[in-house]
Amino acid sequence: MTVVQVEQVWKAFGQESVLRGIDLEVGLHEVVVLIGASGSGKSTLLRCINGLETVDAGRILLDDDLDVTAFNTDLDAVRRRVGIVFQSYNLFPHMSVIDNITLGPRKVLRLPAAEAQQRARDLLGRFGLADKADEYPDRLSGGQQQRVAIVRALAMQPELMLFDEITSALDPLLVGEVLDAVRELKSEGLTIVMATHEMAFARDVADRVCFLDGGVVLEQGTPEEIFGEPRERRTREFLVRIRG
Amino acid sequence: MTEPGGASVVAARAGSTPYVDPARVRYRQRKAWRDAAIGIVSLLVTVAVVAFIVVRTPGWAVVQETFFSPEAFAESFPGLIEAFWLNIRIFLIAEPLILIVGLSVALVRRLKRPIFLPLRIVATIYVDVFRGVPTLLVILLLGFGIPALQLQGAPDSVLFWGVVALVLSYGAYVAEVFRAGIDSVHPSQRMAARSLGLSSWQTNRYVVVPQAVRNVTPPLLNDFISLQKDTALVSVLGPIEVLRRAQIDASFTFNYTPYVAAACLFIALTIPMTRFADWLQERQRRRRGPGASV
Numbered sequence: 001m002t003v004v005q006v007e008q009v010w011k012a013f014g015q016e017s018v019l020r021g022i023d024l025e026v027g028l029h030e031v032v033v034l035i036g037a038s039g040s041g042k043s044t045l046l047r048c049i050n051g052l053e054t055v056d057a058g059r060i061l062l063d064d065d066l067d068v069t070a071f072n073t074d075l076d077a078v079r080r081r082v083g084i085v086f087q088s089y090n091l092f093p094h095m096s097v098i099d100n101i102t103l104g105p106r107k108v109l110r111l112p113a114a115e116a117q118q119r120a121r122d123l124l125g126r127f128g129l130a131d132k133a134d135e136y137p138d139r140l141s142g143g144q145q146q147r148v149a150i151v152r153a154l155a156m157q158p159e160l161m162l163f164d165e166i167t168s169a170l171d172p173l174l175v176g177e178v179l180d181a182v183r184e185l186k187s188e189g190l191t192i193v194m195a196t197h198e199m200a201f202a203r204d205v206a207d208r209v210c211f212l213d214g215g216v217v218l219e220q221g222t223p224e225e226i227f228g229e230p231r232e233r234r235t236r237e238f239l240v241r242i243r244g
Numbered sequence: 245m246t247e248p249g250g251a252s253v254v255a256a257r258a259g260s261t262p263y264v265d266p267a268r269v270r271y272r273q274r275k276a277w278r279d280a281a282i283g284i285v286s287l288l289v290t291v292a293v294v295a296f297i298v299v300r301t302p303g304w305a306v307v308q309e310t311f312f313s314p315e316a317f318a319e320s321f322p323g324l325i326e327a328f329w330l331n332i333r334i335f336l337i338a339e340p341l342i343l344i345v346g347l348s349v350a351l352v353r354r355l356k357r358p359i360f361l362p363l364r365i366v367a368t369i370y371v372d373v374f375r376g377v378p379t380l381l382v383i384l385l386l387g388f389g390i391p392a393l394q395l396q397g398a399p400d401s402v403l404f405w406g407v408v409a410l411v412l413s414y415g416a417y418v419a420e421v422f423r424a425g426i427d428s429v430h431p432s433q434r435m436a437a438r439s440l441g442l443s444s445w446q447t448n449r450y451v452v453v454p455q456a457v458r459n460v461t462p463p464l465l466n467d468f469i470s471l472q473k474d475t476a477l478v479s480v481l482g483p484i485e486v487l488r489r490a491q492i493d494a495s496f497t498f499n500y501t502p503y504v505a506a507a508c509l510f511i512a513l514t515i516p517m518t519r520f521a522d523w524l525q526e527r528q529r530r531r532r533g534p535g536a537s538v
Contacts, residue, residue, distance in 0.1 A: 050439055052435060052438070052439060075438075076438075076441050076442075076443055077441075079438065079439050079440065079441040080441040083439075084439045086432065086435075086436065088432060090432045090433060090435065090436035091436075092433065092436070092437075092451055092455075093455070094454050094455050094458060103437075103440065103442070103450060103451075104440035104441060104442065107442060107446050107450065108440060108441040108442055108446075152440070153440070156440060156441065
């Protein structure tokens with residue numbers, strides 16, 4: 001079963017063409033990692049998938065039945081099914097952790113407050129944040145904030161999760177705890193598309209690695225194929241550069 | 245300087261208590277006393293010099309009699325307080341309405357859908373007009389103009405239209421304050437809310453407006469303080485509020501002390517608000533963290 005199908009998607013910002021007819025298919029329970037230089041279109045692709053950006057051409061299907069790119073799509077309905085976590089956490093600073101997490105379930109899914117609270121506390125417990133429920137985001141470390149952001153997205157029980165360089169803003173010491181959270185989600189079978197610069201992690205967690213270059217997926221394969229014996233010269237160059 | 249490695253240093257190192265060089269502690273105490281003493285002396289000298297200059301001016305005796313007469317003060321004060329209650333009521337009624345008008349107009353001006361274009365145009369014209377016309381003029385035009393129309397069903401109380409004029413005039417200012425506040429919330433907050441599936445309206449209601457209001461509370465309080473004073477402008481329509489009362493008293497006795505008394509009443513009302521605004525601003529400054537006190 002296909003969770004996401006991206007077909008020939010184009011997207012430009014002004015005169016700058018970021019996606020140039022990109023194709024991508026993600027199956028159920030699959031973890032797909034997008035790698036590529038800054039500006040290669042990883043973030044833009046993720047944002048097109050949950051409708052935060054509108055495409056210029058092409059089509060994106062969720063579960064073979066919901067066309068994100070149709071002219072009259074209800075994007076709120078798309079976003080109820082697709083969770084996203086950003087590089088800069090984007091927690092709501094005026095709300096406690098628990099309120100951050102229950103806002104979506106209460107207002108969008110119309111869960112009763114008690115049920116939303118229970119769901120949030122269960123999730124916080126699983127990610128080692130049980131004692132942070134009543135704290136405000138600015139009292140948490142970066143790693144804790146990012147885990148709260150993951151829990152906030154999970155509380156909507158999305159069928160697909162997008163991670164947009166979620167460790168790039170973190171102190172190196174805090175990267176591990178966030179990546180552990182992602183591993184936990186993979187072990188539960190959540191379908192994940194993530195953009196990252198953490199190559200070791202990509203190698204460890206990915207079912208498939210896609211190298212984005214020039215607005216298309218230039219090369220894709222298992223981590224062993226991409227990191228072990230990349231076919232494309234551009235992929236080799238990128239991997240050499242990022243490994244320093 | 246004491247020698248590093250003394251007994252207290254060793255003790256501090258063993259536990260988790262902070263350690264401060266005793267010489268530095270003494271220096272800080274001395275500096276605190278000296279700062280306080282300099283402040284007090286400087287204040288006393290300034291007051292003395294100003295008082296000396298004022299009292300020695302040729303007209304002082306007359307001014308003291310006409311503006312600072314204890315008898316006139318005592319005589320007019322009860323009536324003034326009674327009249328001042330009207331100012332307070334005007335303020336208490338106008339203020340919530342101003343907040344509602346201001347926030348609504350600010351939100352309307354941010355609507356993007358083409359269907360709302362007429363609303364947006366009306367909101368923009370409203371803000372342009374009422375920020376451009378002096379409040380006093382708005383009060384005169386509405387207070388005398390609308391009752392004169394003898395509209396069916398329109399209240400003919402000048403007080404009513406005076407309050408409406410204040411609401412319209414201040415609503416335009418407050419709308420701009422709110423708009424700045426809404427713009428001050430980072431777009432990524434809106435993006436995060438929308439990506440949870442919240443609608444545009446829900447995003448405003450739960451994420452953007454609460455943060456915007458926090459950001460603009462100090463400037464809003466500033467407008468409140470200004471409004472407290474401008475309740476006196478309604479006096480031009482005739483209602484006997486405190487300024488009107490003072491005018492009447494003064495014209496009977498040819499003594500201007502009631503004006504000073506009225507001023508004291510306004511100050512008594514605005515000072516707590518001003519201190520509160522200061523405190524809020526200070527708290528916000530401190531929250532922004534280190535460097536803010538440099």
